[in-house]
Amino acid sequence: MKRQITIKDIAIKLGLSTSTVSRALKDHPDISPKTRTAVKELAGLLGYRPNRIALNLRNNSTRTIGLIIPEIEHYFFSAIINGIEEIAYKNDYSVMVFQSNESYKREVINTQAVLTNRVDGVLVSFSKETSDFSHFQKLIDNEIPVVFFDRTTEELPADQVVADDYQGAFMAVNHLIEKGCRRIAHFAAPQNLQIGKSRLSGYHDALLKHNIHFRHDLVHLADTYDSAKKTAHDILRRPEAPDGFFAVNDMSAIAIIKAARELGKRVPEDIKVVGFENSKSAAISEPELTTVDQFGFDLGREACLMLLKRLKSTDETDFKPVKKVIKTKLVVRSST
Amino acid sequence: MKRQITIKDIAIKLGLSTSTVSRALKDHPDISPKTRTAVKELAGLLGYRPNRIALNLRNNSTRTIGLIIPEIEHYFFSAIINGIEEIAYKNDYSVMVFQSNESYKREVINTQAVLTNRVDGVLVSFSKETSDFSHFQKLIDNEIPVVFFDRTTEELPADQVVADDYQGAFMAVNHLIEKGCRRIAHFAAPQNLQIGKSRLSGYHDALLKHNIHFRHDLVHLADTYDSAKKTAHDILRRPEAPDGFFAVNDMSAIAIIKAARELGKRVPEDIKVVGFENSKSAAISEPELTTVDQFGFDLGREACLMLLKRLKSTDETDFKPVKKVIKTKLVVRSST
DNA sequence: ATTTGAATTGCAAACGATTGAAATAAATAA
DNA sequence: TTATTTATTTCAATCGTTTGCAATTCAAAT
Numbered sequence: 084m085k086r087q088i089t090i091k092d093i094a095i096k097l098g099l100s101t102s103t104v105s106r107a108l109k110d111h112p113d114i115s116p117k118t119r120t121a122v123k124e125l126a127g128l129l130g131y132r133p134n135r136i137a138l139n140l141r142n143n144s145t146r147t148i149g150l151i152i153p154e155i156e157h158y159f160f161s162a163i164i165n166g167i168e169e170i171a172y173k174n175d176y177s178v179m180v181f182q183s184n185e186s187y188k189r190e191v192i193n194t195q196a197v198l199t200n201r202v203d204g205v206l207v208s209f210s211k212e213t214s215d216f217s218h219f220q221k222l223i224d225n226e227i228p229v230v231f232f233d234r235t236t237e238e239l240p241a242d243q244v245v246a247d248d249y250q251g252a253f254m255a256v257n258h259l260i261e262k263g264c265r266r267i268a269h270f271a272a273p274q275n276l277q278i279g280k281s282r283l284s285g286y287h288d289a290l291l292k293h294n295i296h297f298r299h300d301l302v303h304l305a306d307t308y309d310s311a312k313k314t315a316h317d318i319l320r321r322p323e324a325p326d327g328f329f330a331v332n333d334m335s336a337i338a339i340i341k342a343a344r345e346l347g348k349r350v351p352e353d354i355k356v357v358g359f360e361n362s363k364s365a366a367i368s369e370p371e372l373t374t375v376d377q378f379g380f381d382l383g384r385e386a387c388l389m390l391l392k393r394l395k396s397t398d399e400t401d402f403k404p405v406k407k408v409i410k411t412k413l414v415v416r417s418s419t
Numbered sequence: 420m421k422r423q424i425t426i427k428d429i430a431i432k433l434g435l436s437t438s439t440v441s442r443a444l445k446d447h448p449d450i451s452p453k454t455r456t457a458v459k460e461l462a463g464l465l466g467y468r469p470n471r472i473a474l475n476l477r478n479n480s481t482r483t484i485g486l487i488i489p490e491i492e493h494y495f496f497s498a499i500i501n502g503i504e505e506i507a508y509k510n511d512y513s514v515m516v517f518q519s520n521e522s523y524k525r526e527v528i529n530t531q532a533v534l535t536n537r538v539d540g541v542l543v544s545f546s547k548e549t550s551d552f553s554h555f556q557k558l559i560d561n562e563i564p565v566v567f568f569d570r571t572t573e574e575l576p577a578d579q580v581v582a583d584d585y586q587g588a589f590m591a592v593n594h595l596i597e598k599g600c601r602r603i604a605h606f607a608a609p610q611n612l613q614i615g616k617s618r619l620s621g622y623h624d625a626l627l628k629h630n631i632h633f634r635h636d637l638v639h640l641a642d643t644y645d646s647a648k649k650t651a652h653d654i655l656r657r658p659e660a661p662d663g664f665f666a667v668n669d670m671s672a673i674a675i676i677k678a679a680r681e682l683g684k685r686v687p688e689d690i691k692v693v694g695f696e697n698s699k700s701a702a703i704s705e706p707e708l709t710t711v712d713q714f715g716f717d718l719g720r721e722a723c724l725m726l727l728k729r730l731k732s733t734d735e736t737d738f739k740p741v742k743k744v745i746k747t748k749l750v751v752r753s754s755t
Numbered sequence: 756a757t758t759t760g761a762a763t764t765g766c767a768a769a770c771g772a773t774t775g776a777a778a779t780a781a782a783t784a785a
Numbered sequence: 786t787t788a789t790t791t792a793t794t795t796c797a798a799t800c801g802t803t804t805g806c807a808a809t810t811c812a813a814a815t
Contacts (some may be wrong), residue, residue: 106774182501367644368698369680425802441802
């Protein structure tokens, strides 16, 4: 690579010391106006830009945020990245992205990678497989601020940003009931994830409110398009098929609609379906999908803001983890 | 932040010099087996990990790739990032992501950011607004290898990876004609983008092959959901409405289907629609969308591999830009 | 006991920028 | 003229690691 212009080059050309040049560039009062302008002029002429790596070493900081995320391809996560990048950009931070691909093993390697890269802080949404958190604890032990978002845990002393999953689920199921559904199935996420638990619990309580009996055989683990489609096919063929579905994400909800159509059932006449996410796909599905907006962009923003706040505050004494909940919103469309 | 364990800590604890420790850690033959094991043992015990920043400074390399991309939220781009990250991960590189949000101004700032961050190489898909490329030329002037993907230009001496847009468009339109369409409209991307030109030209030549007259009034600039929906509404109400549509991406295609349905036209009976991308949405739209698969994941992989190859080869003499074309594939579904 | 050579280990400079302290130059006061 | 400020500038160390070269140790050969 071409050698970059350094402070030394300027110093030599001007017959000065590097210290003087350094100070001149940052308007130190000790430097005479004459040399200051001379230095700045030459710096501009040569296209000098400070070597960030050298600064990183000296300041022991990289102005870089590590992002560990399951899968970029999911609309929700890409919306979150969007929000994160927005805030990072405004605050002159850069974002390094590491995908876990929903693999615990890879996620552990990712945590090592953020350590190696000496990022200033880390944003994490962990994989479905993750139930042991010691790799994140290691980050915290290294005093690297960590903020969890969406997929979070209470087991670690770290900040969290989550959508109001419980409320969203409650609203969704409540809506289904008000639309006349009585046998409502729930396609759930794994229960090691807090979001899985919260949404199930919102589902449960909404039934309770309307005195509808909670039945375990109406709850299925199905949080991907394929698994949801398969499960929906099975259930819808049963004699007492559900008349309503609450899916843990939009892709599962759309799979349910697809399965219903394939079996000659009409949506929303025969069965009603509500998703969770408010992805682009929800808006274009046929019929358009009623769903709970998770505001991924805002969630990303908030997570990043929270991390930046930690990076600014240097007093590490009496650390109190903060949990921020982003309100969700029911978006009613024609699938209900 | 907590002070990290350094080579110096180990040296002092063992009464050695930093040089010896450094060499011991990398199995330098000069070091006696005894000290080598002692050093390694202590290093493991203390959880020593080399300070990447210091190495960056010494080696003038960051093992980091800069990625400048319009919008992460588009399925196609997130698929590409996925491919890029996969290759980067396997080769122990990290990826810094910068979004231009389709803004030329922001893109220019992004190029400065990758310079500041001293990335080893840059992957770029530029914004719709970009027609001046001097900010990328600046990267090249700094001898930072640049690989363009998807949105590329011939104006710069840089590697490129593109989908076979011409062939994809040709296949798509040919397919429409074979299915009986005669008045085929094309919803195009801006013509400052090579992909816009290539796809239009594929459209043009497929018509030509079947002796169908090319008509300018059937070509519209509409490459977003909203613009496509609006345009489709207008066109479909005309007396001689098209019987087939070839859209430059899936979102536009889906918008056309939506508009058709709203006007009481049936797809594929009254009009047939083909998209470009093969996004998740294409598979779930109703009817399912016939589209051209761009293989974004592979495209990302190839772009990253190409960049890594440049990073390895140090001989910068007689640089010959390479252009790699990823074959596209027509995925026929029920919209045609 | 001295030389030779091999095997180990340490010194010091380098990467680029910053910064406290010291040094020099210029200006003012005694 | 000399002492004393004050204004500028330079020195040198630092951040953590690597590496050419010099230095040391130690055993074998003479």
